[in-house]
Amino acid sequence: MTTPNRTEQTLAAFQQLLSIMNELREKCPWDKKQTIESLRHLTIEETYELTDAILEGDMLAIKKELGDVLLHLVFYSLIASEKKAFDMADVIESLSAKLIHRHPHIYGDVKVENEEQVKQNWEKLKLKEGNSSVLGGVPLSLPAMIKAARIQEKAKAVGFDWENSNQVWSKVEEELAEFKTEVDSKAEQEKIEGELGDVFFSLINYARFIGVNPENALEKTNKKFIKRFQYIEQEAKKSGKVLSEMTLSEMDIYWNKAKGL
DSSP: OOOHHHHHHHHHHHHHHHHHHHHHHHHOHHHHHOOHHHHHHHHHHHHHHHHHHHHHTOHHHHHHHHHHHHHHHHHHHHHHHHTTSOOHHHHHHHHHHHHHHHOHHHHSSOOOOSHHHHHHHHHHHHHHTTOSSGGGGSOTTSOHHHHHHHHHHHHHHTTOSOSSHHHHHHHHHHHHHHHHHHHHTTOOHHHHHHHHHHHHHHHHHHHHHTTOOHHHHHHHHHHHHHHHHHHHHHHHHHTTOOGGGSOHHHHHHHHHHHHTO
């Protein structure tokens, strides 16, 4: 728990950050030029750098990347304040009000027994707030895998879900068979693509049922492949070989060595 003294230090540090950003906005040529639109792609990049640090479990890197993300939040709010739209205080106050409203089991008289009921209440409150669809809060620009997982989680929150993982795995097998049938019959590319999408969607659903984050799982495999492939490149170079001129059997020897590292 944060001590009163540390809370004061945090508030002072945040005030210093706001002061620095005000000064940079006034004096730095780059900062003066930025707009909400120009910062967007940089924010996305910083967010991915944060997720990389989280996957690596590097707490120092997480601290650094959180700082970079916080910088963007303050920057957006500063630009908005210049437009007299809102400021950092408005953002924080709005967030606090939403958290209190969305947690009636803490700040009200609603009783919950587990995490699942908390999620269900959250989605019901969002609908009461004016959301026309349970899925309306899923950002359109999310990467497809993350979007699929969020869609499934939100559908589950209102009771639209399978009863157990065996049912989901049967669906995976069904979708795999349909995909293979389309491939074997040399169907139109659009049809094959649609069936492959169904396979991915069902696998993501199964991952959710067994408690595996599919995005994290795939990214860990990506990193593993990169590490092993770069080992092949390094060993080939040490042997004076050109990778593109090696046979697959030769590369497999190094690949299997990499798997043992």
